[in-house]
Amino acid sequence: MFKRVKEATYLTAEKAWSYRAILRYFYMQHERMREFLFPEEIYEYIKQFDEFRDYTIESLHLDLDALVKWGNLIARQELGKSKTVEEFKKKRFRYQCTPYTVEFERMLMELEGIGETFGGSLERTQFERLYQSLQKIEKIATNQVQESNQECTQVWEDALTYFRQITQNTSDYIAYINSEEVEERMQTEAFLIYKDQFTTYLRDFIIALQGTALQIQDLLLGVSQKELEGFFTKVIQHNEQVFRLEEKNEENPLNEYEEKWKSMEGWFLGNEHGESEYEMLQNRTNESIRRITRVVQRLGERHQHFRSRKKDYLHLAKWFDSIEEMEETHELSSVAFGVFHTRHFHIDHIPTDNIYADVWDEAPMEHETKPMIRNYRERTRPGAVTSNQKKKEETMRQYLEQKQHEKKLIEQYIEGNEIRVENLPTVETHVRKLLLSWIGKAMASKNQTIKTELGRRVHVVMSQERVTLQSKDGALEMPKVTFQFIDDRGHNHERTTKL
DSSP states (O other): OOSOOGGGGGGTSTTHHHHHHHHHHHHHHHHTTOOOBOHHHHHHHHTTSGGGTTOOHHHHHHHHHHHHHHTSEEEEEOOTTOOSHHHHHSOOEEEEEOHHHHHHHHHHHHHHHHTTSOOOOOOHHHHHHHHHHHHHHHHHHTTSSOOOHHHHHHHHHHHHHHHHHHHHHHHHHHHHHTSHHHHHHHTSTTHHHHHHHHHHHHHHHHHHHHHHHHHHHHHHHHSOHHHHHHHHHHHHHHHHTSOOSSOOOOSOHHHHHHHHHHHHHHHHHOBTTBSOHHHHHHHHHHHHHHHHHHHHHHHHHHHHHHOOOHHHHHHHHHHHHHOOOHHHHHHHHHHHHOOSSOOOOOOSOOOOSOTTOOGGGSOOOOOOOOOOOTTOOOOOOOOOOOOOHHHHHHHHHHHHHHHHHHHHHHHTTOBTTEEEGGGOOSBOHHHHHHHHHHHHHHHTSSSSEEEOTTSOEEEEEEEEEEEEEEETTEEEEEEEEEEEEEOTTSOBOOOOSOO
């Protein structure tokens, strides 16, 4: 797995244009069961392209040697068919492409057919075929039916093929409908033509998926691991009968079959790592149907918005013209245009936030209409000037009492003209908030010195060590902080009774 794949060098080499043309011809002949090719035949094929107009037979031999060196071709010397002495002296080779080359070219052919968009499809019949194959495996594993080793191998290969097609096709198709290109096409008016076909395709797939997948889930839950071992043993015995010159792998193939069966179970039933891929596929398909519905709704609204109503008005005008009685004309007008003399007032008062409340269930609202004249002024009543001096004095007195109380509380925590957080007992809530505000102001200052609300200057010293400050409303983990009270000259002084 970790070795360098030198067989892929021809895809990115400087002369990839000639290497790829040569190996594409080898692949085409391999599909026609022609394994060995001579240089003359290859040269005749590639000379028909304009890119090889100046290409010589010597250049072809150099390219063939490079491809043999990289492991894309196998050269075999041909000795028995030399017609001249010159051909005998010049080693004549015939070439055969290697399995790596065949698989590379097969993959490239598929990619070229796909293009730049995802392929895939949502086939309902694949789930039914997988279910039929799993039914046969269940009957063979539970000894309900006796089958040969060859038939067991064929049934197992069919189940793997259908399962592989389901996983690849569904994942590719979901990626396709979620791609940017499909998203852009959905926003165009032309998508309205295909929306019914698209929705029906997804809906039919969901219906078939739900019916068959539930049967597959029940079947997977009903087969035990021990019963499957007997079935896989027959498959292994048949594969061992296939004649191979190479040495057979000594690893136990039973583990490989069991892992593939677990992968199948995980796709339909899920595993310890999360939900099943079947549930994810169902959710993705339902979401795609909802997305299509939203897109179609928006396109329909846009189409209605820009639609001309000229024909509607002409039809309505002819209708009015055909009526002879005026009273009948008034009746038609009331139905077509509503009542003309109705007035609606808009005010900013919102009586309730309930959007489902009816108008007649709400209390009536008053609206004052002001006259639209230039000299209109609202009537005002003269009012006396009231004095709030007593309220101001009472508010000031309460504020000063609160500050005096805070001073007394802070004074009782000062020791040696300092407050050390680690030495504080359980403090009041507002004391904790006051100390934290001092720390915040000090961090914004250059020298960590501030002037407090109490009239004192404080220098805050913070340490990396962590301490716990206990207060009446809980415990706070914080850095070890020391508050140093200083005078106007910047020196510590003795504690006083005032802050």
